Amino acid sequence: MSRIQQLTRWLALLLLAFGGSASAAGLDVVATTTQAADLLRVLSAGAGSLRITALMGAGVDPHLYQPTEADIAAMNAAEMVVYSGLHLEGQFETVFEALAEQGVTIYALSAPVKAAGFIIGGYDLSDALKDVDDPHFWFDPRNWQLTAAGLAAALADFDPPNAEIYQANAAAYSQQLDLLFDWADAGLRSIAERQRYLVTSHDAFQYFGAAFGWRMRAIQGLSTEDEAGVGDIQATVDFARAHDIPALFVESSIPPDTVQAVLEALRAEGKQARLGLRELYGDAMDAPESFGGTYIGMLAQNALTIMQSYACMGADVFIPAWPPALQPQPPEELWHAECDA
């Protein structure tokens, strides 16, 4: 052993003996997706013991995201990695295996939802999707309640001194999600059932539809890894024409090309249709400090965008007042639909 190796070893022993690990003053937790990071922030509010690192930012597609060297180093140094699961983070699987071997706790947010049997759940689901683990489980707020309870229990096991805080935060958040569900449900179901088709770029919204009584039609499948072809675009054009779909929606984590191609084909036939007033949050939320960077804001903004876009095209829509107890409140400008913009 060289002198430098001896010195390094001695320093490491000294740190272990006296400093403990860096985690002595808290726990390092890594979140893969924006949704996972938001839930960790909500559940750990007031606990002060979690240091949360979020790997994916706003607008990032988790199906395609490759962990960087810095991501792998952060996960390696963490006590716990919280991810979505059901193969959403398709490029992480070998990294997770290696981390688990090194003793890092790898926690799948989807596990309690899968255990509860909410894996399929679509509204009027096509046979092709009936036996598939659809990774987009968070889009039903009732699934997110199960997710929050599951993560709170995992955090409580991991950090027993703060167990009561995690559990109390999960209980309070569950009440917020009840308010969110009722608000979105009243608005989205106010649209006539024959018009309730959500046409999007990829198939992220089956659970959203299951929750609020909408059928889905996506150009791409459940994962953006399968590329959309000319046939997929034509099939969506035919569908939108047959069902008189007034608005098509682009997702913030996916390039708009395919939805625009469908819209142009419809317009070339003289059909009245428009893009949604805003992009929908599909697999990624917005920046953490913004309304759409929270789960509640993300879901509420999607619901508002759908309701307002349909209303702009003449559909009968009832947009309910925001429950005063539900936080965060949508920013004022979200209530004003600029139909001509």
Ligand SMILES: [Zn+2]
């Ligand atoms: Zn997706």
